[in-house]
Amino acid sequence: xxxxxxxxxxxxxxxxxxxxxxxxxxxxxxxxxxxxxxxxxxxxxxxxxxxxxxxxxxxxxxxxxxxxxxxxxxxxxxxxxxxxxxxxxxxxxxxxxxxxxxxxxxxxxxxxxxxxxxxxxxxxxxxxxxxxxxxxxxxxxxxxxxxxxxxxxxxxxxxxxxxxxxxxxxxxxxxxxxxxxxxxxxxxxxxxxxxxxxxxxxxxxxxxxxxxxxxxxxxxxxxxxxxxxxxxxxxxxxxxxxxxxxxxxxxxxxxxxxxxxxxxxxxxxxxxxxxxxxxxxxxxxxxxxxxxxxxxxxxxxxxxxxxxxxxxxxxxxxxx
Amino acid sequence: xxxxxxxxxxxxxxxxxxxxxxxxxxxxxxxxxxxxxxxxxxxxxxxxxxxxxxxxxxxxxxxxxxxxxxxxxxxxxxxxxxxxxxxxxxxxxxxxxxxxxxxxxxxxxxxxxxxxxxxxxxxxxxxxxxxxxxxxxxxxxxxxxxxxxxxxxxxxxxxxxxxxxxxxxxxxxxxxxxxxxxxxxxxxxxxxxxxxxxxxxxxxxxxxxxxxxxxxxxxxxxxxxxxxxxxxxxxxxxxxxxxxxx
Numbered sequence: 399x400x401x402x403x404x405x406x407x408x409x410x411x412x413x414x415x416x417x418x419x420x421x422x423x424x425x426x427x428x429x430x431x432x433x434x435x436x437x438x439x440x441x442x443x444x445x446x447x448x449x450x451x452x453x454x455x456x457x458x459x460x461x462x463x464x465x466x467x468x469x470x471x472x473x474x475x476x477x478x479x480x481x482x483x484x485x486x487x488x489x490x491x492x493x494x495x496x497x498x499x500x501x502x503x504x505x506x507x508x509x510x511x512x513x514x515x516x517x518x519x520x521x522x523x524x525x526x527x528x529x530x531x532x533x534x535x536x537x538x539x540x541x542x543x544x545x546x547x548x549x550x551x552x553x554x555x556x557x558x559x560x561x562x563x564x565x566x567x568x569x570x571x572x573x574x575x576x577x578x579x580x581x582x583x584x585x586x587x588x589x590x591x592x593x594x595x596x597x598x599x600x601x602x603x604x605x606x607x608x609x610x611x612x613x614x615x616x617x618x619x620x621x622x623x624x625x626x627x628x629x630x631x632x633x634x635x636x637x638x639x640x641x642x643x644x645x646x647x648x649x650x651x652x653x654x655x656x657x658x659x660x661x662x663x664x665x666x667x668x669x670x671x672x673x674x675x676x677x678x679x680x681x682x683x684x685x686x687x688x689x690x691x692x693x694x695x696x697x698x699x700x701x702x703x704x705x706x707x708x709x710x711x712x713x714x715x716x717x718x
Numbered sequence: 719x720x721x722x723x724x725x726x727x728x729x730x731x732x733x734x735x736x737x738x739x740x741x742x743x744x745x746x747x748x749x750x751x752x753x754x755x756x757x758x759x760x761x762x763x764x765x766x767x768x769x770x771x772x773x774x775x776x777x778x779x780x781x782x783x784x785x786x787x788x789x790x791x792x793x794x795x796x797x798x799x800x801x802x803x804x805x806x807x808x809x810x811x812x813x814x815x816x817x818x819x820x821x822x823x824x825x826x827x828x829x830x831x832x833x834x835x836x837x838x839x840x841x842x843x844x845x846x847x848x849x850x851x852x853x854x855x856x857x858x859x860x861x862x863x864x865x866x867x868x869x870x871x872x873x874x875x876x877x878x879x880x881x882x883x884x885x886x887x888x889x890x891x892x893x894x895x896x897x898x899x900x901x902x903x904x905x906x907x908x909x910x911x912x913x914x915x916x917x918x919x920x921x922x923x924x925x926x927x928x929x930x931x932x933x934x935x936x937x938x939x940x941x942x943x944x945x946x947x948x949x950x951x952x953x954x955x956x957x958x959x960x961x962x963x964x
Contacts, residue, residue, distance in 0.1 A: 607917065613909055620899055638885050647729075650879065656888055664827070
């Protein structure tokens with residue numbers, strides 16, 4: 399079903415779309431999960447055939463992608479969710495049109511470019527939905543997100559399909575063909591995607607976990623740098639031994655790179671660094687001081703309330 | 719790195735021409751190569767066999783000039799000017815640019831005085847013009863000119879051709895860089911462990927304090943219960959509160 403596309407269109411996908419689709423899928427999955435867990439328990443209690451029922455496959459989510467098409471470039475900016483009617487295997491048309499109107503008011507330039515769904519591969523039933531959308535856009539795109547996590551996979555589990563008319567067994571049929579795409583982003587988008595990627599756990603209020611997370615980030619960055627330097631080192635050693643013919647332009651680049659080291663050794667740097675270090679220490683000290691004095695104050699207050707000699711006549715004697 | 723890309727085609731071109739020519743015809747080629755405004759790398763041309771054959775012959779001057787441009791500086795030229803050919807102005811300019819690169823090899827901060835001495839330039843204005851127009855716009859150096867302290871801070875300088883002994887030095891630098899980053903990784907890991915263990919200790923301490931507070935509260939409420947039933951007079955209260963003092 400999927401050969402490579404020949405329409406010559408270039409696709410540009412914004413990361414917002416990917417985040418939207420994955421968010422939609424996660425929401426639906428998490429909303430569905432507790433009820434099915436209870437249901438599974440009931441099943442087991444009734445002595446069902448399976449000893450432990452595996453978690454049911456999460457349902458697919460559907461939605462629409464919108465964007466701009468300029469000439470041969472299709473740029474997908476945003477997406478929204480749609481209701482899927484499992485009985486008729488089609489998307490809720492009136493809802494789609496209502497949403498489209500709303501989005502048109504805010505983004506007058508965006509058109510409906512296609513639709514999205516989740517799953518591992520495009521299926522036959524998807525073609526119905528695809529054809530249904532063909533009256534809005536003559537050649538809609540189908541964005542498929544694969545929600546299964548595969549650690550070995552290096553690139554994004556997102557595929558973009560187009561529909562093409564191929565003659566199979568003498569019958570012209572519409573089939574899905576894969577297309578390549580690039581990720582395109584604007585500055586503001588990049589900042590927010592970066593922010594989402596670095597989400598800390600919500601109760602990371604304790605300084606230690608935040609510090610640990612920050613240090614872990616630095617650690618992985620330096621590890622990558624380390625591995626690259628190791629590769630260079632190995633390469634130069636091999637060149638010295640004579641295993642590899644000397645490549646002068648590379649050697650020149652490496653020498654200019656090495657000359658940038660040491661990057662932070664000037665006297666001015668030491669001065670600034672020590673000054674900032676001292677400032678931080680002083681502020682920490684001051685904060686500690688304030689903390690201690692406020693604790694002391696509270697203690698004295700409690701003390702006075704507990705052992706107050708003036709408030710009660712004929713009261714107790716002072717604490718010995 | 720873009721300098722290398724710009725030079726790659728030129729180098730190929732010159733190498734092809736060099737392998738086609740022989741002997742004194744190479745003289746014109748050498749002059750061409752050393753005057754070309756974007757060419758700063760000569761070791762490939764030096765490696766061409768027909769160029770190496772010039773060693774010891776009458777035209778070995780050309781080889782010397784090429785070697786000078788590959789590894790030498792302006793002061794080297796001035797010292798040996800009688801042995802070498804007269805250089806045309808473009809070559810002089812190029813040699814001065816290469817001199818700046820060599821100086822940038824050793825220090826990151828180049829004082830104006832040293833630069834002026836090496837480049838035979840008398841006033842600061844000329845020096846700065848030379849640095850800005852010929853070096854920075856050509857893209858072979860990047861850095862900051864500090865007029866108050868009269869120095870030139872080099873942030874990036876393109877590489878010159880390597881002398882045979884320099885490879886060992888580079889490997890040394892790389893291995894020490896590697897060692898430093900390894901140490902850094904280890905110390906970061908230790909810090910992470912320290913932060914985690916500190917937070918563990920803190921949590922335990924807090925828990926202990928809370929437990930003790932709970933204990934004391936319970937024992938207090940017990941004592942109040944046992945004492946307060948018999949008498950609720952002030953005398954009794956006083957006795958019960960006196961008991962609390964301990």
